[in-house]
Amino acid sequence: GAVVSQHPSRVICKSGTSVKIECRSLDFQATTMFWYRQFPKQSLMLMATSNEGSKATYEQGVEKDKFLINHASLTLSTLTVTSAHPEDSSFYICSAIGGVKEKLFFGSGTQLSVL
Amino acid sequence: ELKVEQNPLFLSMQEGKNYTIYCNYSTTSDRLYWYRQDPGKSLESLFVLLSNGAVKQEGRLMASLDTKARLSTLHITAAVHDLSATYFCAFGYALNFGKGTSLLVTP
Numbered sequence: 001g002a003v004v005s006q007h008p009s010r011v012i013c014k015s016g017t018s019v020k021i022e023c024r025s026l027d028f029q030a031t032t033m034f035w036y037r038q039f040p041k042q043s044l045m046l047m048a049t050s051n052e053g054s055k056a057t058y059e060q061g062v063e064k065d066k067f068l069i070n071h072a073s074l075t076l077s078t079l080t081v082t083s084a085h086p087e088d089s090s091f092y093i094c095s096a097i098g099g100v101k102e103k104l105f106f107g108s109g110t111q112l113s114v115l
Numbered sequence: 116e117l118k119v120e121q122n123p124l125f126l127s128m129q130e131g132k133n134y135t136i137y138c139n140y141s142t143t144s145d146r147l148y149w150y151r152q153d154p155g156k157s158l159e160s161l162f163v164l165l166s167n168g169a170v171k172q173e174g175r176l177m178a179s180l181d182t183k184a185r186l187s188t189l190h191i192t193a194a195v196h197d198l199s200a201t202y203f204c205a206f207g208y209a210l211n212f213g214k215g216t217s218l219l220v221t222p
Contacts, residue, residue: 006157034210041217042214042215043203043212043213043214043215044158044203044205044210044212045212046210046211093157093158095210103163104148104160104210105160106150106157106158106160107157108156108157109156109157111155
Protein backbone atom coordinates (compact mmCIF):
# COMPACT_ATOMS: atom_id res chain seq x y z
CA GLY A 1 0.00 0.00 0.00
CA ALA A 2 0.94 3.63 -0.28
CA VAL A 3 3.41 4.94 2.26
CA VAL A 4 4.13 8.41 3.54
CA SER A 5 7.48 8.82 5.21
CA GLN A 6 8.00 11.63 7.72
CA HIS A 7 11.35 12.61 9.20
CA PRO A 8 12.57 13.14 11.78
CA SER A 9 10.31 11.29 14.16
CA ARG A 10 11.58 13.26 17.12
CA VAL A 11 13.60 16.44 17.43
CA ILE A 12 14.78 18.44 20.39
CA CYS A 13 16.13 21.90 19.73
CA LYS A 14 17.05 25.09 21.48
CA SER A 15 14.80 28.10 21.43
CA GLY A 16 15.54 30.35 18.44
CA THR A 17 16.70 27.64 16.08
CA SER A 18 14.86 26.46 12.97
CA VAL A 19 13.69 22.91 12.41
CA LYS A 20 12.82 21.28 9.11
CA ILE A 21 10.42 18.35 8.87
CA GLU A 22 10.17 16.32 5.68
CA CYS A 23 7.17 14.47 4.34
CA ARG A 24 7.68 12.11 1.41
CA SER A 25 5.26 10.00 -0.54
CA LEU A 26 7.27 6.88 -1.29
CA ASP A 27 5.34 5.09 -4.00
CA PHE A 28 2.87 7.60 -5.36
CA GLN A 29 2.74 11.18 -6.53
CA ALA A 30 1.07 13.50 -4.07
CA THR A 31 -0.29 16.64 -5.65
CA THR A 32 -1.64 17.76 -2.30
CA MET A 33 -0.20 17.38 1.16
CA PHE A 34 -1.56 18.58 4.48
CA TRP A 35 0.21 19.59 7.66
CA TYR A 36 -1.36 19.22 11.09
CA ARG A 37 -0.28 19.84 14.63
CA GLN A 38 -1.53 18.05 17.67
CA PHE A 39 -1.14 19.05 21.30
CA PRO A 40 -1.17 16.35 23.99
CA LYS A 41 -4.55 14.70 24.38
CA GLN A 42 -6.11 16.99 21.78
CA SER A 43 -7.30 16.58 18.25
CA LEU A 44 -5.43 17.32 15.07
CA MET A 45 -5.53 20.87 13.84
CA LEU A 46 -5.02 21.54 10.15
CA MET A 47 -2.24 24.07 9.68
CA ALA A 48 -1.93 24.32 5.93
CA THR A 49 -2.60 22.71 2.59
CA SER A 50 0.39 22.29 0.33
CA ASN A 51 0.08 21.94 -3.42
CA GLU A 52 3.01 21.02 -5.60
CA GLY A 53 4.49 24.02 -7.36
CA SER A 54 2.37 26.64 -5.65
CA LYS A 55 2.21 28.50 -2.38
CA ALA A 56 0.69 26.76 0.58
CA THR A 57 -2.71 27.76 1.86
CA TYR A 58 -2.61 28.44 5.58
CA GLU A 59 -5.49 28.09 7.99
CA GLN A 60 -6.63 31.09 9.96
CA GLY A 61 -4.36 31.84 12.87
CA VAL A 62 -1.34 29.98 11.48
CA GLU A 63 1.63 32.25 10.87
CA LYS A 64 2.98 31.65 7.39
CA ASP A 65 6.31 33.30 8.23
CA LYS A 66 6.66 31.06 11.24
CA PHE A 67 5.76 27.81 9.56
CA LEU A 68 7.32 27.74 6.11
CA ILE A 69 5.97 25.09 3.78
CA ASN A 70 7.61 24.07 0.55
CA HIS A 71 6.17 21.50 -1.84
CA ALA A 72 8.87 21.43 -4.46
CA SER A 73 8.08 18.08 -6.02
CA LEU A 74 5.26 15.60 -6.30
CA THR A 75 6.83 13.44 -3.62
CA LEU A 76 8.18 15.91 -1.07
CA SER A 77 6.79 18.62 1.14
CA THR A 78 8.72 20.27 3.96
CA LEU A 79 7.63 22.22 7.00
CA THR A 80 10.19 24.51 8.58
CA VAL A 81 9.48 25.88 12.01
CA THR A 82 11.49 29.08 12.10
CA SER A 83 12.91 30.60 15.28
CA ALA A 84 11.25 27.92 17.33
CA HIS A 85 9.96 28.69 20.80
CA PRO A 86 8.77 26.37 23.57
CA GLU A 87 5.15 27.02 22.63
CA ASP A 88 5.86 25.48 19.23
CA SER A 89 6.49 22.16 20.95
CA SER A 90 3.92 19.81 19.52
CA PHE A 91 3.32 16.69 17.46
CA TYR A 92 3.35 17.53 13.75
CA ILE A 93 1.77 15.16 11.24
CA CYS A 94 1.68 15.32 7.47
CA SER A 95 -0.68 13.58 5.11
CA ALA A 96 -0.76 13.15 1.38
CA ILE A 97 -3.44 12.50 -1.17
CA GLY A 98 -2.59 10.16 -3.96
CA GLY A 99 -2.96 6.84 -5.61
CA VAL A 100 -5.61 5.71 -8.01
CA LYS A 101 -8.42 6.24 -5.55
CA GLU A 102 -7.14 9.56 -4.24
CA LYS A 103 -6.90 8.22 -0.73
CA LEU A 104 -5.36 10.05 2.19
CA PHE A 105 -2.25 8.64 3.85
CA PHE A 106 -0.59 9.89 7.02
CA GLY A 107 3.05 10.20 7.94
CA SER A 108 4.30 8.78 11.22
CA GLY A 109 4.50 12.19 12.87
CA THR A 110 7.27 14.34 14.35
CA GLN A 111 7.47 15.16 18.03
CA LEU A 112 9.09 18.59 18.36
CA SER A 113 10.38 19.71 21.72
CA VAL A 114 11.80 23.22 22.00
CA LEU A 115 13.86 23.90 25.10
CA GLU B 116 -18.24 26.97 10.22
CA LEU B 117 -17.11 23.40 9.91
CA LYS B 118 -17.70 21.46 13.11
CA VAL B 119 -17.30 17.89 14.14
CA GLU B 120 -18.71 16.78 17.45
CA GLN B 121 -17.70 13.47 18.82
CA ASN B 122 -19.05 11.82 21.92
CA PRO B 123 -18.23 10.55 24.32
CA LEU B 124 -14.76 12.06 24.66
CA PHE B 125 -13.75 9.51 27.26
CA LEU B 126 -14.97 5.96 27.52
CA SER B 127 -14.00 3.27 29.95
CA MET B 128 -15.58 -0.07 29.27
CA GLN B 129 -15.16 -3.62 30.39
CA GLU B 130 -13.92 -6.35 28.12
CA GLY B 131 -16.74 -8.13 26.39
CA LYS B 132 -19.09 -5.17 26.42
CA ASN B 133 -20.53 -3.26 23.45
CA TYR B 134 -20.58 0.47 22.94
CA THR B 135 -21.09 3.12 20.26
CA ILE B 136 -19.14 6.30 19.56
CA TYR B 137 -21.05 9.07 17.81
CA CYS B 138 -19.82 11.65 15.34
CA ASN B 139 -21.97 14.57 14.22
CA TYR B 140 -20.72 16.94 11.54
CA SER B 141 -22.00 20.33 10.53
CA THR B 142 -22.11 20.36 6.76
CA THR B 143 -22.52 18.06 3.83
CA SER B 144 -19.55 15.93 2.97
CA ASP B 145 -18.88 13.19 0.48
CA ARG B 146 -16.74 11.19 2.83
CA LEU B 147 -16.35 10.43 6.51
CA TYR B 148 -13.28 8.84 8.02
CA TRP B 149 -12.53 6.98 11.21
CA TYR B 150 -8.99 6.78 12.53
CA ARG B 151 -7.28 5.17 15.46
CA GLN B 152 -4.33 6.71 17.28
CA ASP B 153 -2.15 5.01 19.86
CA PRO B 154 -0.16 7.19 22.29
CA GLY B 155 2.78 8.90 20.59
CA LYS B 156 1.86 7.45 17.22
CA SER B 157 0.35 8.75 14.03
CA LEU B 158 -3.07 7.88 12.69
CA GLU B 159 -4.17 4.49 11.48
CA SER B 160 -6.98 4.53 8.96
CA LEU B 161 -9.93 2.38 10.00
CA PHE B 162 -12.78 3.22 7.66
CA VAL B 163 -13.74 5.52 4.83
CA LEU B 164 -17.49 5.93 4.37
CA LEU B 165 -18.50 7.37 1.06
CA SER B 166 -22.28 7.27 0.82
CA ASN B 167 -25.47 7.46 2.80
CA GLY B 168 -26.22 4.18 4.49
CA ALA B 169 -22.66 2.92 4.10
CA VAL B 170 -21.68 0.32 6.66
CA LYS B 171 -18.24 -1.17 7.02
CA GLN B 172 -16.96 -3.74 9.45
CA GLU B 173 -13.51 -4.84 10.44
CA GLY B 174 -13.15 -7.26 13.31
CA ARG B 175 -14.91 -5.90 16.38
CA LEU B 176 -15.45 -2.45 14.86
CA MET B 177 -18.32 -1.40 12.63
CA ALA B 178 -18.83 2.07 11.18
CA SER B 179 -21.93 3.53 9.59
CA LEU B 180 -22.90 6.77 7.91
CA ASP B 181 -26.20 8.65 7.76
CA THR B 182 -25.62 11.69 5.57
CA LYS B 183 -29.13 13.02 6.10
CA ALA B 184 -28.65 13.16 9.84
CA ARG B 185 -24.97 14.09 9.38
CA LEU B 186 -24.11 11.33 11.76
CA SER B 187 -21.61 8.54 11.76
CA THR B 188 -21.24 5.85 14.39
CA LEU B 189 -18.43 3.53 15.37
CA HIS B 190 -19.75 0.48 17.14
CA ILE B 191 -17.53 -1.69 19.28
CA THR B 192 -18.57 -5.27 19.80
CA ALA B 193 -17.25 -7.43 22.65
CA ALA B 194 -14.40 -5.06 23.44
CA VAL B 195 -10.91 -6.34 24.12
CA HIS B 196 -7.96 -4.55 25.72
CA ASP B 197 -6.17 -4.16 22.39
CA LEU B 198 -8.87 -1.73 21.30
CA SER B 199 -7.73 0.80 23.89
CA ALA B 200 -6.73 3.89 21.90
CA THR B 201 -8.08 7.25 20.80
CA TYR B 202 -10.57 7.19 17.95
CA PHE B 203 -11.15 10.16 15.68
CA CYS B 204 -13.77 10.84 13.10
CA ALA B 205 -13.04 13.35 10.35
CA PHE B 206 -14.79 14.67 7.29
CA GLY B 207 -14.11 16.80 4.27
CA TYR B 208 -11.29 17.05 1.79
CA ALA B 209 -8.66 18.37 4.19
CA LEU B 210 -10.07 16.48 7.13
CA ASN B 211 -11.82 18.33 9.89
CA PHE B 212 -11.28 16.21 12.96
CA GLY B 213 -13.45 15.58 15.94
CA LYS B 214 -11.88 15.91 19.38
CA GLY B 215 -11.40 12.20 19.62
CA THR B 216 -12.75 9.53 21.93
CA SER B 217 -10.24 8.11 24.35
CA LEU B 218 -11.21 4.50 24.88
CA LEU B 219 -9.93 2.36 27.73
CA VAL B 220 -10.95 -1.27 27.85
CA THR B 221 -10.47 -2.86 31.24
CA PRO B 222 -10.57 -6.50 32.33
